[in-house]
Amino acid sequence: MAQMTYLQAIRAALTEEMDRDPTTFILGEDVALSAFGSTRGLFERFGAERVRDTPISEAGFVGAAVGAAMAGMRPICEIEIAPFIYCAFDQIVNQAAKLRYMSGGQARLPITFRTLYGAAGGAAAQHSETVYPHLLPVPGLKIVVPSGPADMKGLLKSAIRDDNPVVVFEHAALGRLREEVPDGDYLVPIGKASVKREGKDVTLVAIGAMVPRAMAVAGRMAKDGVEVEVIDPRSLAPLDEETLLNSLGKTNRMVIVDEAHLHGSAASEIAATMAEKGFDLLDAPIRRVAALDVPIPFSRPLELAVIPDEQRIEAAVRSVIG
Amino acid sequence: MDVGKDLVLEMYRRMYRIRHFEQKIKDLITGGEIPGFAHVSIGEEATAVGVCAALRPTDRITSTHRGHGHLIAKGGDVAKMMAEIYGKRTGYCKGKGGSMHIADFSLGILGANGIVGGGIPIATGSALAARLRKTGDVTACFFGDGAANEGTFHESLNLAAIWKLPVIYVCENNGFGEFTPTSTATSVKDIAVRAKGYDIPGYVVDGNNVLEVYRYASEAAARAREGLGPTLLECKTYRWEGHVVGEQAFVTGSYRTQEEVAQWKARCPIIALEKTVLESGLIKREELEQIANEARAQVEAAVEFARQSPLPQAAEATEDLWVA
Numbered sequence: 001m002a003q004m005t006y007l008q009a010i011r012a013a014l015t016e017e018m019d020r021d022p023t024t025f026i027l028g029e030d031v032a033l034s035a036f037g038s039t040r041g042l043f044e045r046f047g048a049e050r051v052r053d054t055p056i057s058e059a060g061f062v063g064a065a066v067g068a069a070m071a072g073m074r075p076i077c078e079i080e081i082a083p084f085i086y087c088a089f090d091q092i093v094n095q096a097a098k099l100r101y102m103s104g105g106q107a108r109l110p111i112t113f114r115t116l117y118g119a120a121g122g123a124a125a126q127h128s129e130t131v132y133p134h135l136l137p138v139p140g141l142k143i144v145v146p147s148g149p150a151d152m153k154g155l156l157k158s159a160i161r162d163d164n165p166v167v168v169f170e171h172a173a174l175g176r177l178r179e180e181v182p183d184g185d186y187l188v189p190i191g192k193a194s195v196k197r198e199g200k201d202v203t204l205v206a207i208g209a210m211v212p213r214a215m216a217v218a219g220r221m222a223k224d225g226v227e228v229e230v231i232d233p234r235s236l237a238p239l240d241e242e243t244l245l246n247s248l249g250k251t252n253r254m255v256i257v258d259e260a261h262l263h264g265s266a267a268s269e270i271a272a273t274m275a276e277k278g279f280d281l282l283d284a285p286i287r288r289v290a291a292l293d294v295p296i297p298f299s300r301p302l303e304l305a306v307i308p309d310e311q312r313i314e315a316a317v318r319s320v321i322g
Numbered sequence: 323m324d325v326g327k328d329l330v331l332e333m334y335r336r337m338y339r340i341r342h343f344e345q346k347i348k349d350l351i352t353g354g355e356i357p358g359f360a361h362v363s364i365g366e367e368a369t370a371v372g373v374c375a376a377l378r379p380t381d382r383i384t385s386t387h388r389g390h391g392h393l394i395a396k397g398g399d400v401a402k403m404m405a406e407i408y409g410k411r412t413g414y415c416k417g418k419g420g421s422m423h424i425a426d427f428s429l430g431i432l433g434a435n436g437i438v439g440g441g442i443p444i445a446t447g448s449a450l451a452a453r454l455r456k457t458g459d460v461t462a463c464f465f466g467d468g469a470a471n472e473g474t475f476h477e478s479l480n481l482a483a484i485w486k487l488p489v490i491y492v493c494e495n496n497g498f499g500e501f502t503p504t505s506t507a508t509s510v511k512d513i514a515v516r517a518k519g520y521d522i523p524g525y526v527v528d529g530n531n532v533l534e535v536y537r538y539a540s541e542a543a544a545r546a547r548e549g550l551g552p553t554l555l556e557c558k559t560y561r562w563e564g565h566v567v568g569e570q571a572f573v574t575g576s577y578r579t580q581e582e583v584a585q586w587k588a589r590c591p592i593i594a595l596e597k598t599v600l601e602s603g604l605i606k607r608e609e610l611e612q613i614a615n616e617a618r619a620q621v622e623a624a625v626e627f628a629r630q631s632p633l634p635q636a637a638e639a640t641e642d643l644w645v646a
Contacts, residue, residue: 104416
């Protein structure tokens, strides 16, 4: 076990997988220089052919990743900031996600899309949005949201090895988060949730950067004698319904925290699934804690007001155990 | 004529195969036998065939919503194509794609595409893969005049130019983007001049002259294989039929004159090739007639295959989404 930051975990996963498979290559904006650090040093190690700076041209290079994948490569395509994904939406939704199915299973699309999402202070609406809910209804895409260094390394490695398109959401505020990461070829399976903390009173499901907040709330509430079970789904598509339902069977109460906007959030989809399949297990209504339904504002107090904080999470948990 | 007899006959064969196939599709949709809708390419055969004749079997193409011709030109099996258009499980995509999404990866056909301009970055990426894997393969990217106004056109030509990718961008200018004349939708008279903006060669080509298309495509392919980068070919041609088969049912008024259509029909690319080869004395009329008859029989057999083939079972709807 070694201590590693979230960013170091990304670099370790990329380095190991690129060493392992010569058909992998990185393309995206400023990946050689690496403005945010996630690919730093890779250009020096793998060269300009495999760490490929692109123009600011999202539809073009995302589509190029699709074409390269169908022609035998295993692209790792970085969309620098998540809301830029809209510029490439056709290539992701209409092309990458649908081509295998539309071709009757002929196309292979082993693409990893990596993108930086979430509010990290003062980046405003077009650089802070949690965009994964737009991709959730798209059949043919896997979506993972690692909340810490160990999961990041294990999930990113699994994403790169997956023969299907996987979108990996990396949170902008978690880069320096540090924890123990297992040594060696550490893989986390896509589609498997993680029980971060066990408890019997209420299930608190948290996604991405909401996980550390949920853990802090659970720690605090334990002092009041409330045992909160914290679950990180890690993959939103496919969703590990079994782990969530098992927990609900134990606690009979569920709160879901999501940094996405409430309307149409991942929390909404999880809540609907739990209500449909676990209705008889519920002793209280499922509560969702999500971003307010306004674009993410610039000014600090406004941003803080929009994104779920520990206070809102705790209030929601208390409301279902009341 | 600087092209060998066998190749000319093969071009003629594929053009006729396209012509009969498209005519058949039109008749079957009009008669109500085929479900859905389709875009046919009658009159545009020379562009598809001239380009694909310049390619090797391992070279790849991307195609468009009006893609039947490109697929046949690259060697596509008309029976599996027809079955797909009938929605049968024996079709290329097991009935999941239909007319606009036929692909044959074993022939380097990365698929027709229902999104105008959607295939242009994909072709660019396919060329990037050839570069990275050092295969020497070229990718030919078919798209229409309408797609030349999409952002993906601009982004892809820029990418291919800076990376000197082995790709041939083939703009099939057939005069219309859906029901809008190209002249009212496009800033330039010749889309080929847009190549200048990316510092790559661009040529206006007579898209109804298969030998001319072949020559330009061969030169572009050679250039690409030498590592000199992409070429833009604008093949001027014409869509004899409407945007979509059966459009008379919903298009009110006319967006072109009968005279214009007649003028272009007088420039039929198949008849033009016939004249050239007969005048050259290289090929006899009987040889051409035999090829045309074979093409007709092949399409009839394809229809029969499609008719006899089973429809997919409902349970198959959830198959083929993931690589296991």
